[in-house]
Amino acid sequence: MCLGVPAKILETGDGDAVVELGGVRREISVMLVDDVSAGDWVIVHAGFAIERLSEEEAERTLALFREIAESDAFRNP
């Protein structure tokens, strides 16, 4: 129910935007997020963008995963 899906903004309008969800273009509301523009990634839930997705933070988490994989691999060859 609280499932949110990452989607890329294709175009924006007045409080609305068009995203691609599972290969289908769909209009969503962007009334809950400020200043989104085409190319931004957002999390969409029940027809609303609830937040944008930070690439920088995603990279930070992935770097942590790589660190865990490498350090634990070293510990358990």
Place this chain on the structure above:
Amino acid sequence: MKYIDDFRDPATAKALVERIRRDAGDAPVRLMEVCGTHTVAIARGGIRPLLSGAVTMLSGPGCPVCVTPDGYIDAAIALGRERGALLASFGDMLRVPGKSSSLEKEKGNGLEVRVVYSPLDAVALAAATPDREVVFLGVGFETTAPAIGGAIRTAAKRGVGNFSVLSSVRTIPEAMGVLAADPEVRIEGFLCPAHVTVVIGSDAYRPVARRYGIPCVVAGFEPLDILLGISMLLRQKREGVARVENEYSRVATSTGNRKAQDLIRDVFVPCDTGWRGIGVIRGSGLRIADRYASFDAEVKFDAPVVFAPEASACRCGDVLKGKILPVDCPLFGKACVPEEPYGPCMVSGEGTCAAFFKYGA
């Protein structure tokens, strides 16, 4: 999405499982995932057996369909049957049992129920059918509350007077507090819901961590997110601390989405509300504010939803509280299967019983 595969890397998963096993003590650590989407992701990812003996994952009351009381279903059916309302609902509500029927059964008998993807679709439906009252079945948690509030505001702005919401919106931290205080459940860590946190912010769990000394970690829904979240909970336990940490920082923040919070505060007012299988939890509901009373189906039709504890052999209540696993219910897999569900946890795709039935314990 370029990140999906990166968050499912098997080598990292293996390293995290080993780390979790090293950090776990002698007895399995009892952790609760609160969100139904986590429940499904854990079952589908086979995480429970991977951590067997080190971690016991309990499933909390985070599936809104599962905790919606039967009185709500009865009230919705009555609005359709007796008041001629056209009901608009998320699809997973249709098979939830009321006291004697469900929306799906009633639909088969001629009740008009439309499945919508967004509450805004229900407003559009009302605008397109001005001679009919459209009642949206507004269930969900803080993730969905802004969408429902946004629909009410949109209807008000556009003058769509034949739209209203039967609200059964709930807030999660209050329910977590009740479960944290329950000595029978013995929760040692909460895996906090990702998208609820996107709206309310991870700081919202600080009272739970502080008051009950239970570590809280917000985690995303990919397998590595969940494993890292569990590992972070075990590290806290090992260090003897109980704080709020955020693994899902690529979307969720400590303060949440202020615009969504303002919208919730504008449209809703906190209230006491009944949870199926659990009972009334103080301050855990959101009713529609008086300024939007004309969009509140309970007020508009003078038809309040009545909550009464369920009386049946179904043990969904104990499943939702983490007191038993679905396999411990005498009905599970026998009188209660996904095709013929007896209780709500078997109805919803996010229900614990349905997840156990589909993916195994």
